[in-house]
Amino acid sequence: MTKRKNHSAEFKARVALDAIREEMTLAELSKKYGVHSGQISTWKRAALDNMTSAFQRRGRDPEPEVSAAEVEKLHSKIGQLVVERDFLADASRQLLGTRGKKW
Template sequence: MSRRPRRNHTPAFKAKVALAVIKGEKTLAELAQQYDVHANQITTWKSQLLEGAAGVFGAETRPDPGQPAIDLKAIHAKIGELTLANDFLAGALVKAGLPSAKR
């Protein structure tokens, strides 16, 4: 007996199957046979859909924990430093007799 190769289902297919389960028009066994997917897999997709449904409407607007908070004061300080350095170097170019980068 040969094993079936591993299948990768698209997110659209998973959503379609999970929505069919939520509608409740057919039993889990009927849907598993119709879509040729194991019933446990359909149950998993259903639970994932129900857990993530609130995110569709923007209920969870928490920032990603992997992203550091943006420090605007530090960014503005750095912009000031770079502007000061550019002005200094532009003046040094003019004093050296070289063409300025400003046009």
């Protein structure tokens, strides 16, 4: 029985990139690098699945998820504030008459 090989991340990336390019078949890549074709497919899939992380900004937290209940609560608060603003604007026009300025 042979001992397992531990491949470096750079080697895996190079093999996965060659597999993504599809210039050679998996059998040819397997022969070239001495790695089983199933392993190459796994590395290729992992590279494609994690490719978006290379383009994400570091140091920033992703946008927090907002629940529908919270959105509904904020919409009702906005509605309440609009009604209050309109009421106060009308009241100030009535009190000040023509001196009142429109928003």
